[in-house]
Amino acid sequence: MFKILRAEHLAENIVLMDVEAKRVAKACQPGQFIIVRLDEKGERIPLTIADYDREKGTVTIVFQPIGASTYQFANLKAGDSFMDFVGPLGRPSELTTDDLEEVKKKKILFVAGGVGTAPVYPQVKWLHEHGIDADVIVGAKTKSLIIMEDMMKEVAGNLYVTTDDGSYGRSGMVTKVIEDLVAEGKQYDLCVAIGPMIMMKFCCLTTKKLGIPTIVSMNPIMVDGTGMCGACRLTVGDEVKFACVDGPEFDGHKINFDEAMKRQAMYKTEEGRALLKFQEGDTHHGGCGHCGGDK
């Protein structure tokens, strides 16, 4: 069993947890993910590592309740446990494994969309600890969905917050901010975009136009996370890759996003049913406000 030491609702629909998982905490690197399973009947849910404390032996996850399983997770409190918590999975971000001197020469822009702020954080923090200040754009639909702003401010070079509805920070989608920053005279050698697939797709279209190489962190449907099932396969250039072992980070300009988004929606109706069953069978107290698991 893997004990939850902290459970906090960061925003109306975003939850952060510190989970005790000594082996993962010892071995993990920014860019990697874990797979977590609630109980005997639970499914295996992949979540990116949002932070870790090697001394305490804890790993931080941040997630958005969108389906039956993540809603169940959102109801857990400090002191509760997950049955399984396995990792670290996937390859570390190349920024942390490439030659540091080379990385230092680059101007890097991170683009975080919604809950994607969480996986961006450990990378920016790692770079900061190694003397590199990266610029970060954090975007969300509206003010109440902006998370981890203070934490990010401490480790980012410049932090640009934006909301789609203009309720906070700059106004407009992250893609607009990328264009604005470049128009304002900023130059970037590398962009790392993490968030919903649709957001990563449009970031890539933008950065391609601007000639900025871009890394994305793909989140397809997964089962084992070790290369055994192939559920997570993606088309990258003209090759088929397994996101769990070859990724999750890839050259965003080579990803076939349309295929990836279709694959991600594979269980939509079925999962919608599972969510309904879960919500009807249980008093729903996630406080999420919108129960359209089928969004």
Next chain:
Amino acid sequence: MEGLKRVPVREQAPKVRAANFEEVCLGYNQEEAVEEAKRCLQCKKPLCVQGCPVAIDIPGFIGKVVEGDFAAAYQILSDSSSLPAVCGRVCPQESQCEGKCIRGKKGDPVSIGKLERFVADWAKENGIKPKKADKQNGKKVAVIGSGPAGLSCAGDLAKWGYDVTIFEALHEPGGVLTYGIPEFRLPKDAVVKPEVENVKSLGVKLETDVIIGKSVTIDELLDEEGFSAVFVGSGAGLPMFMGIPGENANGVFSANEYLTRSNLMKARLDDYATPMPVSKKAVIVGGGNVAMDAARTALRLGAESHIVYRRSEAELPARAEEVHHAKEEGVIFDLLTNPVEILTDDKGWVRGIRCIRMELGEPDASGRRRPVAIEGSEFEIEADAVIMSLGTSPNPLISSTTAGLDVNKRKCIVAEAETGKTSKEGVYAGGDAVTGAATVILAMEAGRAGAKGIHEFLSK
């Protein structure tokens, strides 16, 4: 002549079992087992033993069954096999022990597998457990993977007093026995779990959710965690795809994914959270045991189930019993047929599969006649699920994170057959990780060989 026919084994009727996941074969009861055992001629030079990869004393254990001394029969099995309840069910007997049995020259061979299964099940029902070591020797050994190779290696080492820990990447132990082979052939609660419990009862520790090469490396186990030796039994879990257009469409699965959802994640049961694809017509590409398992699983989940295989029936690599069972249950075989493209609808879902007819040409390197496409014979099969069962290869996770561990060009770990010794000191390996996808009995045997190798190494 008397005794030409084997005592028939009771099975669930095909129509009934095609709609449930209960075990197909019900096995012999005591009277039936004794009667079948009596058919054994107790050969002086038993050919059957030559056919068994672990050379079980077959006439020996069958003789004890005739006497009704099942405990003694179990002892004889245990001397050569640590998983008789499993092997009795899944060994390809027709090409191994039973394929050689002299009785088979004229009439049916003795049902060695069914007798082995009977004895092992009897032992379990009667609470016979392997004996724990009297004394611990204090030496720690790590075993990677809890499939047949890892379980048997761990079991032997524990019996000799070693302090053994098995590390398993998944949340359940058992390897393919748990995630791959379906319930209706190998019941999990009744057969696989008790085998794992037996190994644990010897004092073996089991840490699930640990991926060697990711959570911790082999070098860390040896240098930091105090293990004196490591056995790698990590299997051959990477699925292959054909590389044809449309293969990433929704509704195209590897057999590993399909079977893992059904078996390990229990997605076929309503109260488990993992979703299972619902399909009306499933096409399974391939002709091995894995393909049969996927086809029969799809059938049980309500689909019309087709096997598409590019050679003819004679070349089907699956066990004869599985092919026979699949046909009885209603799986349709489209032989000498090869997929060339997967067809999709505008939402990205599979709607069919374009195939080409094949004919058999000259024998190839494997001695089997090579299938050649018949030009202009392309046709379409409608389908809403396609399950690729084309074989698997070893996962490079361990080899790529362990300096000094040699692999061959198929990514299989290079190890000596008799001892499991690899190119890296203190590291032993066996099972599918070394041979590529093979059989349970060979993996089990390799696990035992590895245990011997490690024992010699640590006794020096």
